[in-house]
Each structure stands twice: as structure tokens, then as C-alpha cells.
Amino acid sequence: MVRNCTISPKKLIIYCSGHIICSNSFIRRNFLAGHLSSNFYNIKRKHERYFTASVLSPVTSIGHNVFDEMPNRENRTVESRFMLLQDVLRSSMMRTEVETPKSIHCFALKCGFLQDLPASSKLLTLYGRTRDLVSSLDLFDELKVKDVIVWNCMITAMNQNGRSLTAVGFFVEMIQKGIEFDSTTLLLAASALSSLHLSKKCQMVHCLAIETGLVSDSSLCNALMNLYAKGDDLSSAECVFTHMEHRDIVSWNTIVTKCLANGHPWKSLKYFKSMTSSGQEADNVTFSCVISACSSLEELPLGESLHGLVIKSGYSPEAHVSVANSIITMYSKCRDTEAAEIVFKELLCKDVVSWNSVLSGFASNGMFPEAFGILKQMQSVYRIQPDIATVVTVTSICGDLCMSREGRAIHGYTVRREMQSRALEVINSVIDMYGKCGLTSQAELLFKTTTNRDLVSWNSMISAFAQNRFTQEAKNLFKEVVSENYCSKVSLSTVLSILPSCDCSDSLIFGKSVHCWQLKLGFGDNILSANSVMNMYIGCGDLASALLLLERIPETRDLASWNSVIYGCASSGHHLESLKAFQAMSLEGNIRHDLITLLGTISASGNLGLVLQGRCFHGLAIKTLRESDTQLQNTLITMYGRCKDIDSAVKVFGLISDPNLCSCNCVISALSQNKAGREVFKLFRNLKLEPNEITVVGLLSASTQLGSIGYGMQAHCHLIRRGFQENPFICAALVDMYSSCGMLETGMKVFKNSGKKSVSAWNSAISAYGFHGMGKKAMELFKEMSSSTSGMEPNKSTFISLFSACSHSGFVDEGLRYYNQMVEKFRVKPVTEHRVCIVDMLGRAGKLREAYEFITGIGEPQKAGVWGALLSACKYHGDTKLGKEVAEVLFEMEPDNASYYISLSNTYVELGGWEEAVRLRKLVEDKALKKLPGYSVISVG
Known part of the structure; x- marks a missing residue:
């Protein structure tokens, strides 16, 4: 190489002597100031004499030829070059960006310093920073001697570039080759295991630390604690902390934060107390964590004490915004929004987290106008742009309040700011918002156009389908999730999302399969999952399975479990079982009822007509609930109305300080159900709220009961004005009202002119024809309804109206044919009302024996209504023999019902059996039984 060089030996001697030593200070200053590039060859271009020398062979290779006569200068030259290399490496290590570490590598190679371990380790670090792992590996392989620092640098480079598995491989290779490692090595190995989600393997690192005596290193112990806690092994993390010889602030912060992260806020506070007792001063991380623990526990007094300690310790909000943000969140979680707002307003240096904290606090406490006000102030006054957390919070508010217009505006904002491409949680929150607002098609469109969707996206879409009654679509999506590609990803949220779609008997088999998936995935012990499954079984009509599941979780069942059964049974028509469940909960004694419990029991009492039990629950609500709830008062009004206690219903309504429209509708319904039509219209005249469709239906029902066409036509005009x-x-309701008031033709005009007809409208029209003796037209209307063109499917009420029409018109054969088709063709299961209509139809036609055989041939005991219809027919046709037989059955079923005695007595009177008639009347008087009198209403003038 010397022969091919164009530089003279004299110039080389000048370079290798004191001149380079003089220039070192210049290069060092410029490198540290950041004015020179890390490309060493650029430096040489600026200084020609240095550049010329740099392209030659290393000094060590020509030293015997050129420097033999100058031994002192040779030593000084080697030292100068080494100092230059050290300066370049040191300055490069201090810079955040390194352009060309290969140039430094070349210079070290040419100068013969590559085997210098400190220089090589720094060069390895530079390669790791620039993500040049190939050069790192080449340099590592070139090194003949490797100490523990070189190995650590290599493992660090792999960790920095996401090659955690390779980093673990290097660590294993060190152990296999018997190379000594230090605490830093174990720390790096623990970090790699954490990145690979192999936190459970950290026991190996821990054992090595104990075996080699490195466990005394506090940094390593802190890392082990962190690793154990990430693997949900908090007890091992606490064990490491307990046996630490020297604990620093990081050690205390690690155990405090990890206890909170693993769902043990009380432990966080316990360790904080030990920390203060040991004399260790808390920092901003400690305060943020323990205040967050108070938030989780909703311990306001303790949170206030910590707030005072923060002030006393000198952690001003201006200097430590994170502490102030934690305080705002704590007050919000503890429902002291006024204090949260005060802390927020006094905070001079607000960041976006501060705004998000107060915004989320207002939203969680139901202060939605204030939340939107904060959002507006955040953008307009302080010019702070909402981030992803802000958007997710506001989108959730729009979903909960069904504010579709505002939700769409936020969706547009996320598109303009390109948030959807950067954060999938934004898309998921928008899908959830659309689902809650009933905009399923928009949610589905966004879901299908999202390419990088995760499991939360699937869960949100399944929930959107289930909430909006698209049960089949929800089931199909769930099947796709649990298919071969997504089976391993199914979470508890997936199960909770699909269960609401199983809400009828047809979905029972699918619901049971979801229950099996829940058990297979290991969620059987989760109480939230168990409660949802119980709700599913109740909604599907499988009450036995729900109660069996409740019995199998005696240790974990909570108030929500009992409420699932109590409120669920009351909502699904199992009213007696709801009251029995409440009794069982009360006998257990360790769980106290709440508002949801009482809503279920009061509703069940009203549906069963048990006014005494309803009053007891009313008193229990007054005694145990701190403040009156409008929903509870509305439920009480409905209960008293169904129990025919109008006075109590009106009193409860009068106690409502600010009644809403639902309260008014409840009392109107209670009055109309109890034949108090005039009071309904009196209340409506004083109504200060805007009426809705439910209000108008109550008015029409009251008009029907009064038989007053005038009131009904006024209500009709009112609803036309309201649209x-x-x-x-x-x-x-209009068809029922006009039919009951004798204006069948007008009612049919309303029916025919209505655009979209519901099943109830068809049922009302069929019933109107039957009520007026037009059985043939009723059957024609039923044929039209059941045809494919109408798009309607007959239900139970449809057949009740049809059988009644056939009974009044004498179409016995047609009625029996429809009864047989009800199950076979239309898949409608007969109930008591259907059988009453058939018995009445046969009885009116004089076919008493056929009616009797119909009842006995059903194969199961029938309710009193069915036998009562036959008794009425026996009275009409004067069949005392069969009437007496039927009456004996009724006396046994309902011994206190006076109407049966009176009906049989009247039958004897018509046939001249005065003695039997007098005996029955005397029996009624002795038992003090009373028959409700019938009445007729006419409209005068």
C-alpha cells in the first residue's frame, strides 16, 4: 500500500507528528458543538494533510519502515490517533442521530484500534442506534476478545431494534460458553423476555441473579418486579421487593404502580404508607399513582388528604401537571366535580391530558352540557386540538345520548385530522357510537372499509347488530369470529356482545352454544359473564337454566346476579319467580337491594295485582333509598294502576317535583285502564309538556272506555296536528276507538288510508269486524293479512280476534280450521285466551258436549277462564246437568268467585229449579261474595 501512495514520506511524518496533536482540540470542540459531521472522511477533506494520511495503511503496518528512527514520535502519534477516535466516538454517542458510523469503523480499522474493547463496544452501540444490525453482527464476529460489555452492547442493539428473540439467543449463548455476565446482562435479558411476553420465564433470570449474587443490584430487582407484575404474578414481585437490600425511589414507585395496575389499589396505598414511614420522599410518579388508587377506590377523604400532602410537599401544579391531572380524575371519580373544576381552573399550564381529565369527569357524572362546553372552550379559547383520547370520550358521550348528528360531526373531524389511519381505537369508538344511535348501516360500512380491524372492532360491530335487533347478522359475525382464523382471539367482550342477541326461545340453542364457548374459553368463573348468561336464559324463556346457574355460583354471586334474575324475570313475564328470587336474596342476608331490585319487584307486584306487596316495596324504597328516582316513581304509578288503586297512583304522581312526559303517560295509562276517562282528559288539559304518541294512545283508550265519540274525534284531530x-x-288505537263507539265505517277508512300498517292495526281491524258481527269480512281481512303481499305474520292476538269474529258470526267449522292451522301453518302456540274463544264459539253454537270434550282432550289442566266460558254456554242453553258438573270444577278452582255461583243459580231459575237457585244465593251471602256489576255508557248531547 505504501508503494501505491502518492504522498511523500515527509508529508506523512508531518501528519503523524505533533501537528495532529495540535489539531485535536479543534476537532474535539467542533464535534462536541455539533458543527462537524460524524463522517470522518468529511473532516479530512477540509484538512488536506490529514485526509492524505487517512487513506494510507494503519500506522502499525508501516511503523517499522518509517518510524524506526523516531520511537518517541511513534508513541505520541498512536496516542493521538487513539485520542481522536475516542473524541469521535464520545461525540457520536452524545448525539441523538449518527449519520455514518461505518466511517468511524473504517478509521478504527485503518488505525488498528478495532480490537480495543471500549471503542468496539461504543461502535456496536452506534450501529444499534442506526439499525444497522448486519454491521453490528459483522463487527461482533470480528472481535477476537469479547468482554461482558461487548456482549451487553450486542444484546442492547437487538432489543432496540425489536429483535428480542435474538437478544435472548445471545444471552443463552453467553451462558452456554461460560462467559461471565453482570447485572446489566440480566437486566437486558429481562427486558427481552418482557418484549416477547414471556414474563413467566423471568424466574430463570431471577434464579441466575440469586446464584451469582447479583440480586443486590437495585436496578435489576426493579426490572424483575416490573417483569413479574406484567405476567400477573404480583406476589413474586412483592417477594422481590421484600428481600431487596437497598430500595430507591424507583423501587417504591415500581411496587406501588404495579399493585395498582394489577387491580390492588389498597396495596398501593399500603406500600405508600410504608414508604413514607421509611423516610423515602415521594416524587410526582408516586403521588400520581396513589391518587389514582384513591380514584379506583372512590375514597374521597383519603384523596383529599393526599391532595393536601401534595401541596405540603411543594409539588405545584405548574411544575408537575401529571399530579394535577391525577387529582382532577380522582375528584371526578368521587363525584366531586366542583373540586375537580377548581383544580382544573387553577392549573396554569394545562396540557391535553388535563382537558381530557375534566372532560371525562363531566361525562362520567352525567354533566354532558358541561362536557361539550369544555370541548368548545378547549378548541376556541386555548387553541388546543383534541387528541385521540378526547375524540374517544366525546364519541362515547354521543353514543350514550344517541346524539347521531354530533357523532357524525366528530366522525368527520377524525377523517379531516386523519386520526382513523393513526389510531384504530377511534374507528372502534365511532362504530360503537353508530350502533348505540341505531345507525347500523353506517357502522357496518365503516367496519367493512376498515382493513386493519382488531378484536375490538369485531366486538363493537357485533354489539351494534345485537342492540338494534339484527340478531341474525350478529350471530353470523360471531360465527366468523370463532371460526378457524379468529378462534384464538375471542375475548370476554366478544361473548358479552353476542349474548343480547339471544332474546327469544328460537335463539335458545345458539345461546347455549355461546355459553359453551364461554366455559371453553375459561370465562366460567367471571361473574359478569355469568350474569349475562343468566339474562340470556331468562330472555329465551329457559328460567330453569338461569336459576340453576345462580345456584352454582353461591360464593361469587353479587347484587348484579340477583338483579339479573329478579329484574329479568319481571321483564320476561315470570313475575312470581321474580318475587321468590327477592325472598331468597333477603334470606341470604349478605346482599342489600338497590334501585334495580325494587324496580323489578314493584313491577312484578303490579303485574300480579298484589297491591299489598307493592305497598311494602314502596315503603322499603322510601326507607332505604336516599333520594327519590323518577323511574321508580313511574314504576310505582304503573303498579298502582294495574292494582286498580287510582288514588295511590295519583298521589305518587303528585309527589314528583318535576314530572317528565313518561310520568304523565304512566298516570294517563293508569287512569284509562281503570275506567277514569274523564280524569284523563282533565289531566291532559293541564299538561305543560309536549305530548307524544304514547300520550295520544292513552287519550284514545280513554275515549273508547267512555264511549264518547266527541272526545275521540278531538283526540284524532290533535294527533293529526301533531303529525x-x-x-x-x-x-x-283509532280503529279500536271508532269501532267501540259504533263508527265501524270511519274506523275502516282510517285503517285503509294508513300508509304503514302494523300487526296490531290488522288485529284491531279484524276485531272490529268481528265485534260488529261481520265474520266473513274478518276472515277476508285475515286472508289478506296472511298473504305474502302484506309482509305480516299473524300473532297470538290476531287469532284471538279471528276466533272471536267466528264465534259472534257462527262460523264454527271455519274457526276450528283456523285453530288447527294456527300451530301447523303459522307456528303460533295456543294459550288460554285462544281456548276460551273456541269454547265460547262451540258453546254459542249449542255444541256443549264438543266444547267439554275439547277441554278435556287438551291433556293438561285448564285455567278457570276456559271452564267459565263453558259454564256461560250451559246457562245460555239451559243444560243444568253439564253446568253443574262444570260449576263443581270452578268452585274448586276459585271458591271465592261469586260470578260462577250466580251463573249457575240463574240457570236453575230459568229451568224452575228454585230450591237449588236459593241454595246457591244463600251460599254467596254466607261467604260475603260480591259480583262486580256491569254497566253501559251513552253519550248525551
Whole structure:
């Protein structure tokens, strides 16, 4: 190489002597100031004499030829070059960006310093920073001697570049080759295992630390604690902390934060107390964590004490915004929004987290106008742009309040700011918002156009389908999730999302399969999952399975479990079972009822007509609930109305300080159900709220009971002015009202002119024809309804109206044919009301024996209503023999029902059996039984 060089030996001697030593200070200063590039060859271009020398062979290779006569200068030259290399490496290590570490590598190679371990380790670090792992590996392989620092640098480079598995491989290779390692090596190995989610393997690192005596290193112990806690092994993390010889602030912060992260806020506070007792001063991380622990526990007094300690310790909000943000969140979680707002307003240096904290606090406490006000102030006054957390919070508010317009605006904002491409949680929150607002098609479109969707996306879409009654779509999506590609990803949220779609008997088999998936995935012990499964079984009508599941979780069942059964049974028509469940909960004694419990029991009492039990629950609500709830008062009004206690219903309504429209509708319904039509219209005249469709239906029902066409026509005009005439349920109520008031033709005009007809409207029209003796038209209307063109499917009420029409018109054969088709063709299961209509139809036609055989041939005991219809027919046709036989059955079933005695007595009177008639009347008097009198209403003037 010397022969091919164009530089003279004299110039080389000048370079290798004191000149380079003089220039070192210049290069060092410029490198440290950042004015020179890390490319060493650029330096040589600026200084020609140095550049010329740099392209030659290393000094060590020509030293015997050129420097033999100058031994002192040779030593000084080697030292100068080494100092230059050290300066370059040191300055490069201090810079955040390194352009060309290969140039430094070349210089070290040419100068013969590559085997210098400190220089090589720094060069390895530079390669790791620039993600040049190939050069790192080449340099590592070139090194003949490797100490523990070189190995650590190599493992660090792999960790920095996401090659955690390779980093673990280097660590294993060190152990296999018997190379000594230090605490830093174990620390790096623990970090690699954590990145690979192999936190459970950290026991190996821990054992090595104990075996080699490195466990005294506090940094390593801190890393082990962190690793154990990430693997949900908090007890091992606490064990490491307990046996630490020297604990620093990081050690205390690690155990405090990891206890909170693993769901043990009380332990966080316990360790904080030990920390203060040991004399260790808390820092901003400690305070943020323990205040967050108070938030989780909703311990306001303790949170206030910690707030005072923060102030006393000198952690001003201006200097430590994170502590102030934790305080704001704590007050919000503890429902002291006023204190949270005060801390927020006094905070001079607010960051976006501060705004998000107060915004989330307002939202979680139901202060939605204030939350939107904060959002507006955040953007307009302080010019702070919302981040992803802000958008997710506001989108959730829009979903909970069904504010679709505002939700769409936020969706547009995320598109403009390109948030959807950067954060998948934004897309998931928007899908969830659309689902809660009933905009399923928009949610589905966004879901399908999202390419990088995760399991939360699937869960949100399944929930959107289930919430909006798209049960089949929800089931299909769930099947896709649990298919071969997504089976391993199914979470508890997936199960909870699909269960609401199983809400009828047809979904029971699918619901049971979901229950099996829940058990297979290991969620059987999760109480939230168990409660949802119980709700599913109740909704599907499998009450036995729900109660069996409740019995199998005696240790874990909570108030929500009992409420699932109590409220679920009351909502699904199992009213007696709801009251029995409440009794069982009360006998257990360790769980106290809440508002949801009482809503279920009061509703069940009302549906069963048990006014005494309803009053007891009313008293229990007054005694145990701190403040009156409008929903509870509305439920009480409905309960008293169903129990025919109008006075109590009106009193409860009068106690409501600010009644909403739902309260008014409840009392109107209670009055109309109890034949208090005039009071309904009196209340409506004083109504200060805007009525809705339910209010108008109550008015029409009251008009029907009064038989007053005048009130009914006024209500009709009112609903036309309000634009309610297109409501299909309003159409049904109008047909009922006009039919009951004798204006069948007008009712049929309303039915025919209505655009969208509901099943209830068809049922009302069929019933109207039957009520007026037009059985043939009723059957024609049923044929039209059941045809494919109408798109309607007959239900139980449809057949009740049809059988009643056949009974009044004498179409016995047609009625029996429809009864047989009800199960075979239309898949409608007969209930008591259907059988009453058939018995009445046969009885009116004089076919008493056929009616009797129909009842006994059903194969199961029938309710009193069915036998009562036959008794009425026996009275009408004067069949005392069969009537007496039927009456004996009724006396045994309902011994206190006076109407049966009176009906049989009247039968004897018509046939001249006065003695039997007098005996029955005397029996009624002795038992003090009373028969409710019938009445008729006419409209005068």
C-alpha cells in the first residue's frame, strides 16, 4: 500500500507528528458543538494533510519502515490517533442521530484500534442506534476478545431494534460458553423476555441473579418486579421487593404502580404508607399513582388528604401537571366535580391530558352540557386540538345520548385530522357510537372499509347488530369470529356482545352454544359473564337454566346476579319467580337491594295485582333509598294502576317535583285502564309538556272506555296536528276507538288510508269486524293479512280476534280450521285466551258436549277462564246437568268467585229449579261474595 501512495514520506511524518496533536482540540470542540459531521472522511477533506494520511495503511503496518528512527514520535502519534477516535466516538454517542458510523469503523480499522474493547463496544452501540444490525453482527464476529460489555452492547442493539428473540439467543449463548455476565446482562435479558411476553420465564433470570449474587443490584430487582407484575404474578414481585437490600425511589414507585395496575389499589396505598414511614420522599410518579388508587377506590377523604400532602410537599401544579391531572380524575371519580373544576381552573399550564381529565369527569357524572362546553372552550379559547383520547370520550358521550348528528360531526373531524389511519381505537369508538344511535348501516360500512380491524372492532360491530335487533347478522359475525382464523382471539367482550342477541326461545340453542364457548374459553368463573348468561336464559324463556346457574355460583354471586334474575324475570313475564328470587336474596342476608331490585319487584307486584306487596316495596324504597328516582316513581304509578288503586297512583304522581312526559303517560295509562276517562282528559288539559304518541294512545283508550265519540274525534284531530297519524300503533288505537263507539265505517277508512300498517292495526281491524258481527269480512281481512303481499305474520292476538269474529258470526267449522292451522301453518302456540274463544264459539253454537270434550282432550289442566266460558254456554242453553258438573270444577278452582255461583243459580231459575237457585244465593251471602256489576255508557248531547 505504501508503494501505491502518492504522498511523500515527509508529508506523512508531518501528519503523524505533533501537528495532529495540535489539531485535536479543534476537532474535539467542533464535534462536541455539533458543527462537524460524524463522517470522518468529511473532516479530512477540509484538512488536506490529514485526509492524505487517512487513506494510507494503519500506522502499525508501516511503523517499522518509517518510524524506526523516531520511537518517541511513534508513541505520541498512536496516542493521538487513539485520542481522536475516542473524541469521535464520545461525540457520536452524545448525539441523538449518527449519520455514518461505518466511517468511524473504517478509521478504527485503518488505525488498528478495532480490537480495543471500549471503542468496539461504543461502535456496536452506534450501529444499534442506526439499525444497522448486519454491521453490528459483522463487527461482533470480528472481535477476537469479547468482554461482558461487548456482549451487553450486542444484546442492547437487538432489543432496540425489536429483535428480542435474538437478544435472548445471545444471552443463552453467553451462558452456554461460560462467559461471565453482570447485572446489566440480566437486566437486558429481562427486558427481552418482557418484549416477547414471556414474563413467566423471568424466574430463570431471577434464579441466575440469586446464584451469582447479583440480586443486590437495585436496578435489576426493579426490572424483575416490573417483569413479574406484567405476567400477573404480583406476589413474586412483592417477594422481590421484600428481600431487596437497598430500595430507591424507583423501587417504591415500581411496587406501588404495579399493585395498582394489577387491580390492588389498597396495596398501593399500603406500600405508600410504608414508604413514607421509611423516610423515602415521594416524587410526582408516586403521588400520581396513589391518587389514582384513591380514584379506583372512590375514597374521597383519603384523596383529599393526599391532595393536601401534595401541596405540603411543594409539588405545584405548574411544575408537575401529571399530579394535577391525577387529582382532577380522582375528584371526578368521587363525584366531586366542583373540586375537580377548581383544580382544573387553577392549573396554569394545562396540557391535553388535563382537558381530557375534566372532560371525562363531566361525562362520567352525567354533566354532558358541561362536557361539550369544555370541548368548545378547549378548541376556541386555548387553541388546543383534541387528541385521540378526547375524540374517544366525546364519541362515547354521543353514543350514550344517541346524539347521531354530533357523532357524525366528530366522525368527520377524525377523517379531516386523519386520526382513523393513526389510531384504530377511534374507528372502534365511532362504530360503537353508530350502533348505540341505531345507525347500523353506517357502522357496518365503516367496519367493512376498515382493513386493519382488531378484536375490538369485531366486538363493537357485533354489539351494534345485537342492540338494534339484527340478531341474525350478529350471530353470523360471531360465527366468523370463532371460526378457524379468529378462534384464538375471542375475548370476554366478544361473548358479552353476542349474548343480547339471544332474546327469544328460537335463539335458545345458539345461546347455549355461546355459553359453551364461554366455559371453553375459561370465562366460567367471571361473574359478569355469568350474569349475562343468566339474562340470556331468562330472555329465551329457559328460567330453569338461569336459576340453576345462580345456584352454582353461591360464593361469587353479587347484587348484579340477583338483579339479573329478579329484574329479568319481571321483564320476561315470570313475575312470581321474580318475587321468590327477592325472598331468597333477603334470606341470604349478605346482599342489600338497590334501585334495580325494587324496580323489578314493584313491577312484578303490579303485574300480579298484589297491591299489598307493592305497598311494602314502596315503603322499603322510601326507607332505604336516599333520594327519590323518577323511574321508580313511574314504576310505582304503573303498579298502582294495574292494582286498580287510582288514588295511590295519583298521589305518587303528585309527589314528583318535576314530572317528565313518561310520568304523565304512566298516570294517563293508569287512569284509562281503570275506567277514569274523564280524569284523563282533565289531566291532559293541564299538561305543560309536549305530548307524544304514547300520550295520544292513552287519550284514545280513554275515549273508547267512555264511549264518547266527541272526545275521540278531538283526540284524532290533535294527533293529526301533531303529525302522529302515520304511526302504525296510533292507527290501531283509532280503529279500536271508532269501532267501540259504533263508527265501524270511519274506523275502516282510517285503517285503509294508513300508509304503514302494523300487526296490531290488522288485529284491531279484524276485531272490529268481528265485534260488529261481520265474520266473513274478518276472515277476508285475515286472508289478506296472511298473504305474502302484506309482509305480516299473524300473532297470538290476531287469532284471538279471528276466533272471536267466528264465534259472534257462527262460523264454527271455519274457526276450528283456523285453530288447527294456527300451530301447523303459522307456528303460533295456543294459550288460554285462544281456548276460551273456541269454547265460547262451540258453546254459542249449542255444541256443549264438543266444547267439554275439547277441554278435556287438551291433556293438561285448564285455567278457570276456559271452564267459565263453558259454564256461560250451559246457562245460555239451559243444560243444568253439564253446568253443574262444570260449576263443581270452578268452585274448586276459585271458591271465592261469586260470578260462577250466580251463573249457575240463574240457570236453575230459568229451568224452575228454585230450591237449588236459593241454595246457591244463600251460599254467596254466607261467604260475603260480591259480583262486580256491569254497566253501559251513552253519550248525551
